[in-house]
Amino acid sequence: MRKAIVVGGGIGGLSAAIGLHGIGWEVTVLEQAPELTAVGAGISLWPNALRSLETLGVRLDKLQEQSSGGLHDRKGRRITRWDADAFRRHHGRPLAAIHRADLIGGLLDALPAGSVRTGAAVTDVGDLDADVIIAADGIHSGLRKQLWPRHPAPVYSGSTAFRAVTALPHPTDLSTSWDDGAEIGVIPLHDGRVYWWASYVAEAGLRHEDPKAYLRERFGGWHEPIPELIDATTPETLLHHDLYLLGTPLPSYVKGRVAFLGDAAHAMPPFLGQGGCQAIEDAVVLAAALSTTEDVDAALKNYDEQRRPRSQSVVKASIQAGKLGPQLRNPLAVAVRNSVFRLLPGALTARIGAGVSGWTPPVPRRPAPPRTR
Numbered sequence: 001m002r003k004a005i006v007v008g009g010g011i012g013g014l015s016a017a018i019g020l021h022g023i024g025w026e027v028t029v030l031e032q033a034p035e036l037t038a039v040g041a042g043i044s045l046w047p048n049a050l051r052s053l054e055t056l057g058v059r060l061d062k063l064q065e066q067s068s069g070g071l072h073d074r075k076g077r078r079i080t081r082w083d084a085d086a087f088r089r090h091h092g093r094p095l096a097a098i099h100r101a102d103l104i105g106g107l108l109d110a111l112p113a114g115s116v117r118t119g120a121a122v123t124d125v126g127d128l129d130a131d132v133i134i135a136a137d138g139i140h141s142g143l144r145k146q147l148w149p150r151h152p153a154p155v156y157s158g159s160t161a162f163r164a165v166t167a168l169p170h171p172t173d174l175s176t177s178w179d180d181g182a183e184i185g186v187i188p189l190h191d192g193r194v195y196w197w198a199s200y201v202a203e204a205g206l207r208h209e210d211p212k213a214y215l216r217e218r219f220g221g222w223h224e225p226i227p228e229l230i231d232a233t234t235p236e237t238l239l240h241h242d243l244y245l246l247g248t249p250l251p252s253y254v255k256g257r258v259a260f261l262g263d264a265a266h267a268m269p270p271f272l273g274q275g276g277c278q279a280i281e282d283a284v285v286l287a288a289a290l291s292t293t294e295d296v297d298a299a300l301k302n303y304d305e306q307r308r309p310r311s312q313s314v315v316k317a318s319i320q321a322g323k324l325g326p327q328l329r330n331p332l333a334v335a336v337r338n339s340v341f342r343l344l345p346g347a348l349t350a351r352i353g354a355g356v357s358g359w360t361p362p363v364p365r366r367p368a369p370p371r372t373r
């Protein structure tokens with residue numbers, strides 16, 4: 001039986017492990033953390049990720065399909081309406097959201113017990129013995145540093161972000177609100193709570209003694225339910241991360257028998273909500289490539305050829321989405337952008353992103369079941 005070692009038990013690493021297990025490989029995931037905890041509150045999953053998860057055979061019971069929403073300015077004036085039915089027609093699936101803990105839980109359920117070893121930090125890829133090693137160790141990948149020592153480190157995107165999951169006493173819609181250089185997004189989860197995030201242009205590394213007080217001061221004048229959400233959030237659940245990306249694309253996602261995947265390969269800013277979705281795409285393509293040939297080197301070459309252009313174009317699109325959206329600061333440019341968006345019919349805005357999310361995964365070949373007499 002072919003053997004793979006996956007370094008990193010995040011969304012990408014676990015998805016890769018599921019894909020390889022599905023094609024009959026023996027897989028071990030090595031995760032440095034003492035336990036698998038999902039940092040980052042919630043996550044939106046686009047149709048490309050939903051198709052990929054279906055192909056991998058992952059069932060997510062706690063997925064919340066989004067049904068209505070819109071884009072607003074800070075005063076709550078609508079810029080565009082988000083038409084969920086039109087979105088589904090153009091993208092082929094709904095837009096969904098899930099708590100990250102539920103996503104990690106659903107991925108773990110699709111793996112045989114004992115596949116993941118926690119508290120297992122990999123410091124040298126040379127210590128690992130497998131037919132394929134998957135580097136899924138995230139944006140600050142140690143394996144990337146080891147195998148491409150001169151590759152430039154991730155760079156700051158210019159924006160920082162707060163995230164939390166909060167309960168409100170009333171239901172609310174999916175919504176994104178923009179102001180000069182800032183965005184607040186709200187997305188309902190399956191249990192009635194909402195995942196919300198605030199991203200804004202700021203100096204890297206700037207931290208606040210009382211983050212909730214800072215958010216109240218900065219965003220308290222925005223439309224409801226934003227002040228209400230800030231007030232209802234437990235300070236300990238508030239996450240604050242500066243947003244980095246791999247600014248210089250990797251020349252290859254493969255080095256020898258090591259395949260890079262997810263943020264280790266192509267970390268992008270979250271302005272399209274595609275980083276995790278691309279990691280799941282990587283996983284299904286890797287499994288499909290390895291399922292169609294015994295020649296591992298040829299399969300890895302095939303993986304690289306499919307994934308590099310696709311994921312690097314999504315990185316570029318995410319950077320662009322930030323520049324035109326939450327990072328646009330010039331008040332005149334913001335006013336012009338909002339006026340142009342206001343003129344667009346809902347059916348047209350529902351198509352935005354369909355080029356990325358319309359992607360269809362290849363289907364990995366599963367091994368034939370053992371013959372019974």
Ligand SMILES: Cc1cc2nc3c(=O)[nH]c(=O)nc-3n(C[C@H](O)[C@H](O)[C@H](O)COP(=O)(O)OP(=O)(O)OC[C@H]3O[C@@H](n4cnc5c(N)ncnc54)[C@H](O)[C@@H]3O)c2cc1C
Nearest residue numbers: 008010011012032044122137138262263270273275276277
């Ligand atoms: C604010 C924000 C919002 C986002 N929103 C979305 C969204 O809505 N939709 C979306 O699709 N994406 C979103 N993303 C992006 C998404 O979170 C990432 O792209 C995704 O989590 C990457 O998964 P990964 O498995 O590649 O890396 P990670 O999740 O970083 O996992 C890497 C794992 O490797 C482990 N590790 C690291 N080094 C070692 C080592 N040496 N040995 C063993 N283990 C190691 C780490 O502990 C970690 O568990 C967002 C990101 C941010 C910052």
